[in-house]
Amino acid sequence: MAPSHALRCCKRALNWVPVLFINLVVGWSYYAYVVELCVYTIPNNAERISYLVIFHIFLAMFIWAYWKTIWSKPANPSKAFSLPRAEKELYEREERAEAQQEILKKVARNLPVYTRTTGGAIRYCDFCQVIKPDRCHHCSTCEMCVLKMDHHCPWVNNCVGFSNYKYFVLFLSYASLYCVVICATVIQYFIKFWTVST
Ligand SMILES: [Zn+2]
Ligand SMILES: [Zn+2]
Structure with missing residues (x-):
């Protein structure tokens, strides 16, 4: 092991x-x-x-x-929030942050995403490789993006969120x-x- x-x-x-x-x-x-x-x-x-x-x-x-x-x-973001194969390859090859943002903006145009980062960027999770829907956050304990995440509660050892x-x-x-x-x-x-x- x-x-x-x-x-x-x-x-x-x-x-x-x-x-x-x-x-x-x-x-x-x-x-x-x-x-x-x-x-x-x-x-x-x-x-x-x-x-x-x-x-x-x-x-x-x-x-x-x-x-x-x-x-x-x-509850996790649906498949629609993952980058399509071609865009994903493009995103991974790209090293400039602005160009990566352009790719994300293009994909997010068809998604119901309204919240941006404080800098105005599309919120993207590099661990789960998905565009984060509004109120979705990545939990480092559960190791996944959680919809409508409130907090990770240690007393129930689970994320409190949509589900x-x-x-x-x-x-x-x-x-x-x-x-x-x-x-x-x-x-x-x-x-x-x-x-x-x-
Ligand atoms: Zn995530
Ligand atoms: Zn959690």
Whole structure:
């Protein structure tokens, strides 16, 4: 295995550490709520069952949105944004930046591209070899151009963009609701624990 390939594999594995951390926190919260609170602390059966049902509904929504955010493949520019063969060869042979821009401008004329660089040039990705559509950016972690890219989120180890923006917002909302439900149901036992102990 080439050293650069091994390094890349290592980097890819390390990228999953924040996701693992979130999973461990959720796993711990599950144990604390279900076992410590519902099984050992709550004396009333009806209260225990209603807490468990509510908790599992919010947990399921949270996990579903989290899962969809992680595993939605980022959307890439379509084939229409790649240079045609002849223009691509011309572009690669050309060394002058202005002449390369002329080639890109000619191809981009037929494309719905309105955003330019600050210098007025057509945005082109040298890694993916495509003309970048508006709001498309190259992600160095995913190693691809991502449509409507918002940011690369380390907590889901994925780019947040066109394919998963809805799931990402849902993930944030359900994660907040999950915390609110836990706080609202735990608070009375939390206060009881500290007032009885002191
Ligand atoms: Zn790219
Ligand atoms: Zn990314």
